[in-house]
Amino acid sequence: MDGHRISMLGTGLIGDFYTNTLHGERSRDRVRVVYSRSPERGEAFKERWDIPESTTDLDAAIEHPETDVVIVALPNFLHEEAIAKVAKAGKAVLCTKPLGRTAAEARRMLQAVEDAGIFAGYLEDLVYTPKTLKAAAAVEAGAIGDVTWVRSRETHPGPHSAWFWDGRLTGGGPIIDLGCHCIEIIRTFAGKGNRPVEVMCHTDTLVHPIADEDNAIALIRFESGAMGQFEVSWTFRGGMDLRDEVAGTHGTIWLNHFLRTGFEMFSAAGAGGGYVAEKAETAAGWLFPVGDEVSELGYVDMFTDQFAALEGGTAPRETFYDGYVVNAVMDACYRSAKSRQWEPVDVEWRGGVTPRISNEPERYEGQVVIKREILPDGRHKLILKDEASGDFSDRVVAGG
Amino acid sequence: MDGHRISMLGTGLIGDFYTNTLHGERSRDRVRVVYSRSPERGEAFKERWDIPESTTDLDAAIEHPETDVVIVALPNFLHEEAIAKVAKAGKAVLCTKPLGRTAAEARRMLQAVEDAGIFAGYLEDLVYTPKTLKAAAAVEAGAIGDVTWVRSRETHPGPHSAWFWDGRLTGGGPIIDLGCHCIEIIRTFAGKGNRPVEVMCHTDTLVHPIADEDNAIALIRFESGAMGQFEVSWTFRGGMDLRDEVAGTHGTIWLNHFLRTGFEMFSAAGAGGGYVAEKAETAAGWLFPVGDEVSELGYVDMFTDQFAALEGGTAPRETFYDGYVVNAVMDACYRSAKSRQWEPVDVEWRGGVTPRISNEPERYEGQVVIKREILPDGRHKLILKDEASGDFSDRVVAGG
Amino acid sequence: MDGHRISMLGTGLIGDFYTNTLHGERSRDRVRVVYSRSPERGEAFKERWDIPESTTDLDAAIEHPETDVVIVALPNFLHEEAIAKVAKAGKAVLCTKPLGRTAAEARRMLQAVEDAGIFAGYLEDLVYTPKTLKAAAAVEAGAIGDVTWVRSRETHPGPHSAWFWDGRLTGGGPIIDLGCHCIEIIRTFAGKGNRPVEVMCHTDTLVHPIADEDNAIALIRFESGAMGQFEVSWTFRGGMDLRDEVAGTHGTIWLNHFLRTGFEMFSAAGAGGGYVAEKAETAAGWLFPVGDEVSELGYVDMFTDQFAALEGGTAPRETFYDGYVVNAVMDACYRSAKSRQWEPVDVEWRGGVTPRISNEPERYEGQVVIKREILPDGRHKLILKDEASGDFSDRVVAGG
Amino acid sequence: MDGHRISMLGTGLIGDFYTNTLHGERSRDRVRVVYSRSPERGEAFKERWDIPESTTDLDAAIEHPETDVVIVALPNFLHEEAIAKVAKAGKAVLCTKPLGRTAAEARRMLQAVEDAGIFAGYLEDLVYTPKTLKAAAAVEAGAIGDVTWVRSRETHPGPHSAWFWDGRLTGGGPIIDLGCHCIEIIRTFAGKGNRPVEVMCHTDTLVHPIADEDNAIALIRFESGAMGQFEVSWTFRGGMDLRDEVAGTHGTIWLNHFLRTGFEMFSAAGAGGGYVAEKAETAAGWLFPVGDEVSELGYVDMFTDQFAALEGGTAPRETFYDGYVVNAVMDACYRSAKSRQWEPVDVEWRGGVTPRISNEPERYEGQVVIKREILPDGRHKLILKDEASGDFSDRVVAGG
Secondary structure (H helix, E strand, O other), X not given: OOXXXXXXXXXXXXXXXXXXXXXXXXXXXXXXXXXXXOHHHHHHHHHHHOOOEEEOOHHXXXXXXXXXXXXXOOOHHHHHHHHHHHHHHXXXXXXXXXXXXXXXXXXXXXXXXXXXXXXXXXXXXXXXOHHHHHHHHHHHOOOOOOEEEEEXXXXXXXXXXXXXXXXHHHOOOHHHHHHHHHHHHHHHHHOOOOOEEEEEEEEEOOOOOXXXXXXXXXXXXXXXXXXXXXXEEOOOOOOOEEEEEEEEOOEEEEEEOOOOOOEEEXXXXXXXXXXXXXXXXXXXXEEOOOOXXXXXXXXXXXXXXXXHHHHHOOOOOOEHHHHHHHHHHHHHHHHHHHHOEOEEOOOOOOOOOOOOOOOOOOEEOOEEEEEEEEXXXXXXXXXXXXXXXXXXXXXXXXXX | OOOOEEEEEOOOHHHHHHHHHHOOOOEOOEEEEEEOOOHHHHHHHHHHHOOOEEEOOHHHHHOOOOOOEEEEOOOHHHHHHHHHHHHHHOOEEEEEOOOOOOHHHHHHHHHHHHHHOOOEEEEOHHHXXXXXXXXXXXXXXXXXXXXXXXEEEEEOOOOOOHHHHOHHHHOOOHHHHHHHHHHHHHHHHHOOOOOEEEEEEXXXXXXXXXXXXXXXXXXXXXXOOOEEEEEEEOOOOOOOEEEEEEEEOOEEEEEEOOOOOOEEEEEOOOXXXXXXXXXXXXXXXEEOOOOOHHHHOOHHHHHHHHHHHHHHOOOOOOEHHHHHHHHHHHHHHHHHHHHOEOEEOOOOOOOOOOOOOOOOOOEXXXXXXXXXXXXXXXXXXXXXXXXXXXXXXEEEEOOO | OOOOEEEEEOOOHHHHHHHHHHOOOOEOOEEEEEEOOOHHHHHHHXXXXXXXXXXXXXXXXXXXXXXXXXXXXXXXHHHHHHHHHHHHHOOEEEEEOOOOOOHHHHXXXXXXXXXXXXXXXXXXXXXHOHHXXXXXXXXXXXXXXXXXXXXXXXXXXXXXXXXXXXXXXXXXXXHHHHHHHHHHHHHHHHOOOOOEEEXXXXXXXXXXXXXXXXXXXXXXXXXXXXXXXXEEEOOOOOOOEEEEEEEEOOEEEEEEOOOOOOEEEEEOOOOOOOOOXXXXXXXXXXXXXXXXXXXXXXXXXXXXXXXXXXXXXXXXXXXXHHHHHHHHHHHHHHHHHHHOEOEEOOOOOOOOOOOOOOOOOOEEOOEEEEEEEEOOOOOEEEEEEOOOOOOEEEEEEOOO | OOOOEEEEEOOOHHHHHHHHHHOOOOEOOEEEEEEOOOHHHHHHHHHHHOXXXXXXXXXXXXXXXXXXXXXXXXXXXXXXXXXXXXXXXXXXXXXXXXXXXXXXXXXXXXXXXXXXXXXXXXXXXXXXXXXXXXXXXXXXXXXXXXXXXXXXXXXXXXXXXXXXXXXXXXXXXXXXXXXXXXXXXXXXXXXXXXXXXXXXXXXXXXXXXXXXXXXXEEEEEEOOOOEEEEEEEOOOOOOOEEEEEEEEOOEEEEEEOOOOOOEEEEEOOOOOOOOOOOOOOOOOEEEOXXXXXXXXXXXXXXXXXXXXXXXXXXXXXXXXXXXXXXXXXXXHHHHHHHXXXXXXXXXXXXXXXXXXXXXXXXXXXXXXXXXXXXXXXXXXXXXXXXXXXXXXXXXXXXXX
């Protein structure tokens, strides 16, 4: 019944979200030591979350004798070094997203943890939102048939920390910051074993005076024929727009994670109030708060799954290999944005083979039924195709 | 860092929800023994939730040497006896809702725990939904001004267990089953210290061939002038409709807990699928699942608050006294439904005094501003009242 | 193919809405002359809507030789006089809502038009919204079974014209201003032939320093057992909230006419913009405009029905008798608010008799089926009642 | 005040929608003669809509001595011939969408009407929905700043008439059927004068056994840098999904035209009911009807604009030139789907030049403000960029 004692590396917003979750509700896990490059930020973090110790010594944090898990919540450019040190220390490691700045970097991290034989989880929170988990289970149960299309959208007015805007440190703009979420959400619905074959991406820098993109749209073609589509932006106005849509041969799923979740508030200017939700733009007028952000954003279920896997000796839902695949897709996005061509996803594929989307058509009196529609009077209208001639006709038949 | 070991009394749906929550995520609390009147149900429950022991001996369950908390998840008519035994055993007790079948019964339970000096929490989950907690905090921070009106609606097609339908065992129909939630939600927004003064209630048995009401509407007038309004029904079609609306002098809040929460799914008939959500009526067509039911329905935050209070030596958000007030309001509802009159809420009030809703009107050139409206051209239109003559006039002025 | 030539009495906001509609789209009807008590307002209205003539002579407007229809769009206290004059002139008359300030006044107007034998239509626009018409047709077709409950809510921050606030001129506060809509919407769904038997109403003046109510809640019991419920307010914050909900033994209908209709806009402060929608409170932040207000508020379909009835020699959907019934219900509301009792609706009833809501229960092996529920595994759970003993039990059976 | 007398060519669903609209409400316009290739369909249409005459003689219909306007509501492959005949007859012509099967065909039709000097309107209804018109006006007024991205989505389970499925007759699949709407909606928001420069399109045939695409996704890059994006499909499940999203530098617009418009109905299976809305898949469960389809789909405002332009001697909102531009974009889509490259839009451009999206950044103490964010405590957090070094930093300042 004992929980985990954790070395937390990093004190940014993501470190706050993680620690809030780890210490939250009735949890048996605790952060034991926090590492920061800045002693002030480390001390503040320690106070804020009631942590026994803070340090500016990365090795000391990782090798702390009382911790069994290390969480890497550092800026992207520091992941590889930290992972290497944890691998050497032989502890379980959980790394924030994206895994690397490039697939090559991610591939080396994957190699490091596999060589060391340590447990390595990828902290892709948005795949773990309660809605996503339930929707993914419904898709796996066949509730919408074969998946044909997945749209994942993550846009907001731009990140909260200065370093996020510096592509030299992060690897890019919103593709790196937000697209990594979208790609893994798309994979979750299209199927983790469904190979992402090629990518077409368009990027532009429309609003912010930065060197990297602030807007991107990408298409991902999967082996089954399913299409992924993501839109990421640092120029959206109105809050944080996190929506996913999944189309299948027999159904549809729409998820809204943040702006329309059944919580609506109008507050007249000057009436009071304050913090509404992450990335909210205003504190008056119509507002759309989120009930429990750490739960709705997937942090709670993410750590539950990762720790259960660690304790059970199984693989977590999100592994370093997944992080590497995501980096490979992002690499293809950046290549495509530059070449303006469909670019192959260059990845060492471990996921097997997925057959083409299947849909055996219904037949009626020897012809193919293209479509069946309910008429106002309850009868059904069939659109029929004669396969020999290629001609189409319609027929109204009794309903039911 | 040690958690609690719990004696769970009862193996119905609510026991499942509680145990699912208690054992959920990274919890440090566990059910140690479960009591059921039926050995079969007790054993099944024990297996289902991986509990060390089941028993049909109520005293043995309550006095189990390894447990420190007893949870009463029994049908309403068994609460009083169980509470008395826990009081005698001197353990902390958490009791499901409603506390009693009547205020008199609840008052005796309150007395018992106060006489015994034990910790006693009231398991009113819907006051603890993440949305409700955040909305209540916004109201307390002044985001919508003074609360003028609260509507709480809880309707579905009827309960899942046979005993719920027998008013002899429960104390009544949906007022007892669902109204207890609504009343406490209304109190949460109107203010726990705002005395519920009187009640007007209409009930009818429209659809189900039962002796108790299957529909009820009630109005509750609070000391401040704020009005509560609840609608409860066992005849609603379309799933479980849980909505709250709060109006204030400076704002509005709308909460939808179940049917429209940003998760929408269409599943063609026969496509697969299955369980959608509690009280869902169909498994095909447009469906509205809920991400994480135990979280969205408040169970997670409820136990967190109750255990934090127990450990911290403070009062939980929901106490036996609150349960008693709820019973007193429900008693007034039943009296009013019968007398067809406004009936006073007969309660030993501990909540203090709440002043009348205040709204000091704006003035403009010596007159009272009744209203200020934005015109299409940006100017403002004022409705003015001359207090001497009682006459009204309007004036268009520059905006801003 | 010729249209109507209209005498428009009144130049307020409602006159604008009517004339906008009458002249709108490809209409063949035109306002020929407008009457105003103020020559300035009359001239401005004439210019605004391209009308040939304006006058301050009420008789001249009504008796204008080229008009065949008179529309009464005057403040409430001027209706009776105007109707009497139109009756004398023998022209068709359409009167805005509410018909009278009291049922007695409305009864006299009804008498006047019946004695004169003229066509008389009641301009209750909200019963004619496209959504309401389609929903009413669905209810009549049996799509939701017998109606058990109707909620109609109309609230906003208060009227735009000064005279509306003066109960001496209008007859009251939001019950008169908004409740008249709600009552007729409720009757439309509960059934026009379903007698409103009695009323319970609560009113209060919470925010605005006026002599009449600024908030009211009312319950209306119909002969069938169906309950109507309306909430009206001049203190709502956030725009104009027009929603209706209908519950039936086999279904549910939810209508949102104004604030959530599939049009959502975020506009950063200072970005431009301006007029959003009637009663909108802000011009920045999240806004909820309405596509075509005159259509969405029912004005278009209202005049189509009224003129079709006039031309076809039939009764329109909304008659002076309906207006009289609405006034009778409002009278009962005001009586009840004062007496704090259920008050009978005192009306000369012409609508016939409506039987009690019927619901013949399903039977299973000799017992009454109280409820049938789908389980996660697809089987059905029945709640059964033994009529002899009054005992309840449950049984799980195969689904489908 | 006289209306138009119309020759209606075609008796399919679109002819029904047009005639329903033309004869609707208080209209002064009437269809005088209907042409059909089939005498039975012609007679049935004549009876259905109370039209004086039907004919199978195309020339007779077009040259009918009492009509002044000809509406082409024929399958796509018959447009060119019909337009040529109307041009010869010298009457005003309104042509359904898409104008041609290819840009070349559309260009010839444009030439024909320009040579003949006749009024020629393009019946692109979805640009005329009340929501779209109001949203477009808001965009033009600057409410969301410069448009950066427009998404238009139109998907449903497939067309209702057999000929729609035969690409030999239509010119293609859903790009031709639905994409033509999306493209013009995108142009409406991006700006009619904003040149569509190039297109990237992906198509696939996933579900229906047809020769053309049943799914397509396309990106359109405009001269200003704004991106258009459309998704069209004949395999969507759940009804007809018509949504548009517009992002601007200072705001956001979301439109839902069909499935979520504030009208929600649950109808238990077997409760009654029937026709719900165009392309609805079920008649039980949760349903989402549309209030007034001909209004919500833009038909009413479309004919009002077209006839007002005809009468006023001005250009309508949608001209044959617009139809030609749409065909040019669709041609580029099909080329791109085949070449898998960005393809230029090959069009004779008449729309002028549009500058790049502008966004002059705010400055703070000599640095560029990348972003300004509200903190929970009301202060503002600025992300600053030093232009010399390219370094980013953040600064917390007083709010307001």
